[in-house]
Amino acid sequence: MTVDRVVLDAGGQAPLLPVARDAFLAALDEGWADPRRLHSEGRRARALLDGAREALAAAVGARTEEVDLAPSHTAALHTAVSTVALGRRRVGADVVVSAVERAAVLHAADFTAARGDGRRVTVPVARTGQVDDEAFVAALARPGVALAALQHANGEVGTLQPVAAVHEAARAAGVPLLVDAGASLGHVPVGDAWDLLAANPGDWGGPSGLGVLVVRAGVRRSPDRPSDEDRWFPGGVSVPAALAAAVALESALAGQAAADEERRALVARLRDRIPAEIEDVDVAGPAEGRLPHVLTFSCLFVDGEAVVGALDAAGFAVGSGSACTSSTLEPSHVLAAMGVLTHGNVRIALPRGTRAADVERFADVLPGIVRSIRARLGVVDL
Amino acid sequence: MTGEVTPGGAGVPDEVVVDARGMLCPAPVIALAKAARSLPEGARVTVLATDPAAAVDVPAWARMRGHRVLETTEDGEHLVLTVLLGPAKAR
Numbered sequence: 001m002t003v004d005r006v007v008l009d010a011g012g013q014a015p016l017l018p019v020a021r022d023a024f025l026a027a028l029d030e031g032w033a034d035p036r037r038l039h040s041e042g043r044r045a046r047a048l049l050d051g052a053r054e055a056l057a058a059a060v061g062a063r064t065e066e067v068d069l070a071p072s073h074t075a076a077l078h079t080a081v082s083t084v085a086l087g088r089r090r091v092g093a094d095v096v097v098s099a100v101e102r103a104a105v106l107h108a109a110d111f112t113a114a115r116g117d118g119r120r121v122t123v124p125v126a127r128t129g130q131v132d133d134e135a136f137v138a139a140l141a142r143p144g145v146a147l148a149a150l151q152h153a154n155g156e157v158g159t160l161q162p163v164a165a166v167h168e169a170a171r172a173a174g175v176p177l178l179v180d181a182g183a184s185l186g187h188v189p190v191g192d193a194w195d196l197l198a199a200n201p202g203d204w205g206g207p208s209g210l211g212v213l214v215v216r217a218g219v220r221r222s223p224d225r226p227s228d229e230d231r232w233f234p235g236g237v238s239v240p241a242a243l244a245a246a247v248a249l250e251s252a253l254a255g256q257a258a259a260d261e262e263r264r265a266l267v268a269r270l271r272d273r274i275p276a277e278i279e280d281v282d283v284a285g286p287a288e289g290r291l292p293h294v295l296t297f298s299c300l301f302v303d304g305e306a307v308v309g310a311l312d313a314a315g316f317a318v319g320s321g322s323a324c325t326s327s328t329l330e331p332s333h334v335l336a337a338m339g340v341l342t343h344g345n346v347r348i349a350l351p352r353g354t355r356a357a358d359v360e361r362f363a364d365v366l367p368g369i370v371r372s373i374r375a376r377l378g379v380v381d382l
Numbered sequence: 383m384t385g386e387v388t389p390g391g392a393g394v395p396d397e398v399v400v401d402a403r404g405m406l407c408p409a410p411v412i413a414l415a416k417a418a419r420s421l422p423e424g425a426r427v428t429v430l431a432t433d434p435a436a437a438v439d440v441p442a443w444a445r446m447r448g449h450r451v452l453e454t455t456e457d458g459e460h461l462v463l464t465v466l467l468g469p470a471k472a473r
């Protein structure tokens with residue numbers, strides 16, 4: 001007997017939306033050619049690619065020429081940081097980030113700061129995961145800052161960040177602000193408080209193998225790679241992936257309000273049931289001011305790998321920020337920065353269309369799973 | 383490496399040291415909680431751990447149980463965290 005699979009781990013890569021799959025397949029036929037070629041086939045591929053960029057630009061309130069497509073979200077973030085740092089090297093080499101930025105941003109900040117003899121200035125967060133905005137503003141106003149990076153929302157715990165206030169201060173200081181909307185776009189409005197915006201098609205139900213970087217005209221940056229016709233991301237991107245990403249985003253935005261309401265209610269239900277039915281659970285992130293579909297919690301004395309494995313055997317796909325579930329044996333830097341228990345961690349990001357019955361069933365089986373792991377570890381009465 | 387509990391300072395019965403070096407999460411916190419169970423409010427427990435997660439998980443456990451982390455230091459390859467135990471009913 002096969003177990004019905006319930007995917008509750010859509011963060012970063014959601015199941016492909018059916019409309020995105022259709023668009024991808026159609027573009028394999030219509031847009032297979034190299035869009036740099038001047039023949040009819042090449043021009044048809046170019047038209048599809050341009051149309052995708054135009055749709056993506058419209059979705060975030062930008063001009064088409066401000067949208068660059070990248071081979072991944074990670075590549076988009078690396079390039080955003082390194083090209084702006086290079087373009088502004090005469091101003092300084094410091095990069096201001098929150099402690100809970102995606103690893104790609106932190107690593108790019110370390111890499112570029114070291115190259116320019118600057119440093120990564122890391123601003124701490126509260127227990128809720130929200131960055132200390134006063135400290136962030138103070139840090140970016142100091143001399144020698146090449147750029148600042150603050151995520152729109154944290155993809156691991158769901159916390160929205162004060163990007164509007166920080167962007168206002170960044171603008172006053174003349175420092176470009178990179179906003180990583182990789183966990184937000186397609187789920188909540190991302191606003192216009194950014195100079196560079198990075199977004200992740202996989203997260204909104206588009207295909208893998210694509211990233212989006214939007215850069216406002218006037219942001220100074222220099223290419224950091226050998227020269228190519230595609231200046232910022234040499235070699236260009238897959239036309240079918242670009243088209244499918246744009247179609248998926250239009251679909252996600254059209255249903256955004258309804259999906260927000262549905263998924264917010266399901267997460268609220270889990271936030272009620274889990275701490276009521278399982279002892280010693282540390283729920284991360286705020287009840288308000290969060291993404292609608294993300295929930296993270298940690299179970300005291302439980303090993304994260306065991307809980308992920310037991311849930312998988314029961315038919316549920318979930319993520320985890322516990323050290324034992326990572327290849328490096330380091331716990332999630334996000335949970336660590338927040339001071340949330342890192343072991344026994346379960347990370348949930350509900351895909352669109354998640355059924356309430358599946359969420360209830362998840363909440364039904366979880367207490368037994370945690371109880372049996374605790375019994376095995378002999379920690380029930382601790 | 384065995385989670386051995388030993389009296390800390392000579393003649394100070396309410397100070398114990400838990401050696402959780404070499405253990406991976408959640409074992410250091412479990413060893414610490416087991417040691418804490420039999421100790422009174424106001425006792426100090428020091429845990430030695432090489433697992434980087436202990437730096438976060440010991441304070442999180444203390445918060446959830448009403449204890450207080452007095453000090454976190456590094457001694458070469460391992461972390462040293464000292465916890466002041468809160469009232470037993472909170473545990």
